Amino acid sequence: MAVIEARALVKTFGALRAVDGVDFRVERGETFGLLGPNGAGKTSIMRMLAGLSPISGGQLFLSGLNVAEQSRAVRARLGVVTQADGLDGELTVRQNLEVFGFLIGLSRRQARARADEVLGFFRLRDRGDAEVDELSGGMRRRLAIARALMGEPEVIILDEPSTGLDPESRIRVWEELAELKRADVTLLMSTHYMDEAETLCDRIAIMHSGRILDEGSPPELIKRHAGSAALDIRPDGASREDIRSRLRAAGLPYREVGAIIRVTGGNGGVPRLPALEGVQVSERAANLEDVFLTLAGRGLQEDQP
Numbered sequence: 001m002a003v004i005e006a007r008a009l010v011k012t013f014g015a016l017r018a019v020d021g022v023d024f025r026v027e028r029g030e031t032f033g034l035l036g037p038n039g040a041g042k043t044s045i046m047r048m049l050a051g052l053s054p055i056s057g058g059q060l061f062l063s064g065l066n067v068a069e070q071s072r073a074v075r076a077r078l079g080v081v082t083q084a085d086g087l088d089g090e091l092t093v094r095q096n097l098e099v100f101g102f103l104i105g106l107s108r109r110q111a112r113a114r115a116d117e118v119l120g121f122f123r124l125r126d127r128g129d130a131e132v133d134e135l136s137g138g139m140r141r142r143l144a145i146a147r148a149l150m151g152e153p154e155v156i157i158l159d160e161p162s163t164g165l166d167p168e169s170r171i172r173v174w175e176e177l178a179e180l181k182r183a184d185v186t187l188l189m190s191t192h193y194m195d196e197a198e199t200l201c202d203r204i205a206i207m208h209s210g211r212i213l214d215e216g217s218p219p220e221l222i223k224r225h226a227g228s229a230a231l232d233i234r235p236d237g238a239s240r241e242d243i244r245s246r247l248r249a250a251g252l253p254y255r256e257v258g259a260i261i262r263v264t265g266g267n268g269g270v271p272r273l274p275a276l277e278g279v280q281v282s283e284r285a286a287n288l289e290d291v292f293l294t295l296a297g298r299g300l301q302e303d304q305p
């Protein structure tokens, strides 16, 4: 049995179909990523699962429980990390965890013991007495994740866990998430960072305008949409227009990103370049960004700037 299952799931806001008939399954212990631009519908899916937003159509199950009908039982099995972390800035790190523990029904003694375990797990014990207002953004995010663990959930949902963090804090958050995965917690996360999805997720659903465009492990998606290798061209002295017209003539999808023209192989294979003189071409392994580039060629764009 899948831990999370969505069947023809729909979320409407008036005439807008924010989630437009989505199917996916997440197995126990998996990290599943919803990857897509702003407005794709990622948060809407997570809010429905967390019981924060009514389901407009289709069905959603958590460990076999129907989310629409058994939301209390579902909530007891879930840890939720939203983008607005909802921490109390005037309380200490430890107090935030304990208060949350009471709210989800733990006794004072249980909450204290669990807070201590969670702090230990995240190596935050020495920060237990710090006021949350004094914490860095990265520490706050780690605390928000720690708090989601208070109820010993089977599943944790994380909405853009590293958005807005500096690179070092981001890596720390990734390490915590890897730790949760080792503890066999099932993770459903959203992100618009392709490197994050590639690093953390076992499987990914690429979303756009409320729909899943494709789903698979990062290597599967890369193989399917970007081939094995990609090329970065630095035009240097050569004429960009000349390079563009040669690439178009060769039927190679490309995108100009700053100083670089990126070429992916489209459907499989290493892109073979037409003769280009005086330009620097470097070949590298294709990645999820190239998948996006390829899908973009077929009309995937930012829904909202």
Ligand SMILES: Nc1ncnc2c1ncn2[C@@H]1O[C@H](COP(=O)(O)OP(=O)(O)O)[C@@H](O)[C@H]1O
Residues within 6 Å of the ligand: 013, 016, 018, 036, 037, 038, 039, 040, 041, 042, 043, 044, 045
């Ligand atoms: N409460 C709301 N009322 C009206 N429209 C909303 C509401 N929440 C989200 N939307 C719209 O639904 C679409 C999907 O939003 P969201 O699920 O937040 O996407 P994502 O998390 O992928 O950025 C967007 O067009 C957004 O503007």
Ligand SMILES: [Mg+2]
Residues within 6 Å of the ligand: 042, 043, 044, 159, 190
């Ligand atoms: Mg969102």
